[in-house]
Amino acid sequence: MDVHECVSFIMLNESQVLLEKRSESKETDPGLITIPGGHIEHGENQVQALFREFKEELSVIPTDYMYLCSLYHPTQELQLIHYFVVTKWKGDITAQEADYVKWYSLGSAPIGIAADGIALKEVERVGMFVLGMWC
Numbered sequence: 001m002d003v004h005e006c007v008s009f010i011m012l013n014e015s016q017v018l019l020e021k022r023s024e025s026k027e028t029d030p031g032l033i034t035i036p037g038g039h040i041e042h043g044e045n046q047v048q049a050l051f052r053e054f055k056e057e058l059s060v061i062p063t064d065y066m067y068l069c070s071l072y073h074p075t076q077e078l079q080l081i082h083y084f085v086v087t088k089w090k091g092d093i094t095a096q097e098a099d100y101v102k103w104y105s106l107g108s109a110p111i112g113i114a115a116d117g118i119a120l121k122e123v124e125r126v127g128m129f130v131l132g133m134w135c
Contacts (some may be wrong), residue, residue: 001078002077002078003072003078003079003080004079004080005039005040005046005079005080005082006037006039006040006049006073006079006081006082007037007046007050007053007081007083008034008036008081008082008083008084008119009036009050009053009054009062009065009083009084009085009086010068010083010085010086010119010123011036011058011086011087011089012087012106012123015105016103017035017103017105017109017120017123018036018093018102018103018104019033019034019035019036019104019109019111020033020034020035020036020057020095020098020099020100020101021098021099021102022034022098022099023098023099027076028075028076028077029075032112032113033109033111033112034111034113034116035111035113035120036057036098036101037081038053038056038057040082046067046082046084050062050065054086056096056097057095057096057097057098058094058095059092059093059096060090060091060092060093060094061090061091062084062086062088062089063088063090064087064088065084065085065086065087066084066085067082067083067084068083068085068122068126069083069119069122070082071083071115071118071119073113073114073115081119085123106124
């Protein structure tokens with residue numbers, strides 16, 4: 001099975017995380033609440049894909065971001081998702097591809113994908129030490 005690389009962005013506003021409700025018509029993970037992101041296109045690196053997907057998904061530009069971890073997500077295809085934490089951005093957030101986006105408490109976000117749940121636990125585990133976002 002081929003591995004399809006993806007990026008996902010964990011947008012944080014203090015102790016809240018922005019999640020999307022995927023459209024029921026999506027081929028991958030329809031109707032689930034997930035961390036926004038998408039596939040890395042041929043010729044792109046992870047950061048280029050992060051910026052492109054950010055614009056496509058939410059119409060904003062990340063200004064403060066860092067790599068967090070990479071996790072596999074088996075779905076109709078095997079995805080290797082590279083997670084980035086984003087704490088600052090330019091522009092007003094607008095859902096472009098999802099049914100909606102919404103802020104959730106980091107500790108109780110209703111995640112529909114196991115890999116996303118692990119990534120959020122990693123944010124909680126290292127956040128106050130590495131990310132310096134809260135005390």
